[in-house]
Amino acid sequence: MERVFGKDRGSMGSFFRMLQKARLPYLWILAYIAITALLTNVGISVTEYTAELFAGNVNFGTVVLPFLAFTLLSQLISSVSKIMSNLCVARIDRNIRKMIWSKTVRLPLRYYEKNKPKEMISRITTDITAISQLIMQVFVAILTSAYTLVITLGKIGSYDQKLMIALIAVLPLNLVIAFVMGKMKFGVLDLVNQKNAELTQTIAEKTNNLLLIKSYGKEEKELQTGQEKMKGFYKSSILNAWLGFATPMYALVGAMQFIVIVMVGRSFYSSGALTLTQWIAYYGFAVNIVNQLSAYCVYWTTFKGSQGATRRVAQIMEEMEEDIENGEHVEHLCGDIELREVDFSYEDKLLFDKLNLKIPAGRVTALIG
Known part of the structure; x- marks a missing residue:
């Protein structure tokens, strides 16, 4: 439980230093942000024309045709946005994996005396995926969602400034739940990733040495070792599954927000501050804002859940490397080897x-003990 609820010791400073070395596809990420911003503006138009239709305005030239055109355009831009997002994730994964692999082969032997080499498999596979998700689904998503929030609130403010202020006042109801669940998610996923790395290391090591294990009659011992690692990974996965109970809590808070939003909008409509079309559009915009706020809660839990992976990878990048280019280049080695x-x-x-030792050429010399 201390591992799950303990103090978060992740260092974002080392994480951002690592990203500077990773050569992220910044142009692709900027293109994705631009496309997402365009999608937001098109979505505003779709919502307004939808409100016109619900209000009973079915003029083909001024409402129906623009509604169809903007809806089609929104779907096309959304498809392009998803493709761009997947391309960015693939390029981020590739660049960071190349960086970590280059670092791995340059780490000194003393690093592998303290750390099991085969745990690096999980670092280069599972942990790298968590980092690309953190970049695209948290950092970049926060920027695009912030733009959407500003544009949408500005549109509501154009109807009535008091309406916008009233809406902002009822939005932060689920932030406390998100903070608590994010803290739990960080600890649990960090535990899951660590147990997965231990299991991967054990299975890789034992399968490579099955002939040796069988020749020494150690089948039962190694069977027990593997089962213990599997049991640890299973327990951490079950603990992660229990976090699914957060979904009903989010749903309850969302229902409360929905009720408040309807009551606020209805009071403005009843007083004549809003037309029927504006009232319907307000509701569509308000739902969109609530979804954006809920997304921020997801960003928080994703951020906390991936901090363990980012911390482990960042720690590797902080390690001192060997200078593999140091020394004199020799084309052909011959003669004795002498240590002084x-x-x-x-x-x-x-x-x-x-130690002083001379190893004669053409002889086999062993140091035993």
Whole structure:
């Protein structure tokens, strides 16, 4: 439980330093943001023409035809936006994986003395996917949603400034729930990813050494080891599944917001501050704003849920690399190998102290113990 509800120690500073090295497809991301902004403006027109239709205005030239045209245009832009989003995610995944793989082969041996090398499989696969989702489904989505909120609130304000202020006042009802669930989501998903990495490492290691395991008669021991890792991953997955109870809470808050929105709009319509068309359009815009706010709650939980993955990858990028280009280039090696005054230790445990050793050419020399 401490792992789930404990203090969040993720470092966003190291995360953004990592992104600077990743060469993100910024032009593609900017193109996606521009297309999404265009989609928002077209959606405003669709909502207004929809309100005209619900209000009983069915003039073909001024309402029906523009409604059909803007609806078709909205669907086309939406399809292009989804394609652009998928392309951005694919390019982000590719660039970050290349960066992590390059870092992996340059890490010194002492890093792999403290960390199991085969856990890197999960870092390069599962954790990288979480990072691309964080970029596109949180950071970029916040920008596009903020633009949509500003444009939509501005449209409602053009009907009546008091109506816009009243709507803003009833919106933040589900922020507290989102904060609590986000905190829980971070801890649970961090635990799930860690258990998945441990399981991946164990299965990869044991399957590569099955002949050795069977030759030593260790089948039962390794069977138990694998089952323990599977059990740990299963328990963390079950804990993650229980978070599904957050959905009814969000639904309840959404229903409360719906009631308040209808009551506020009806009072303005009854007083004559809004026409019937504006009242219907207000309702459509208000629902859109509530959906945007709900999306912010999802962004928060996604952000917290992916912090574990971003932290682990960022920590790898913070590690010191070996300079593989250091030293003199030799075309052909020949002759004896001689070590002079060599010190070697495992952290604080000294193994060699001023070792002098000559390994003759053409001979096999082993250091045992």
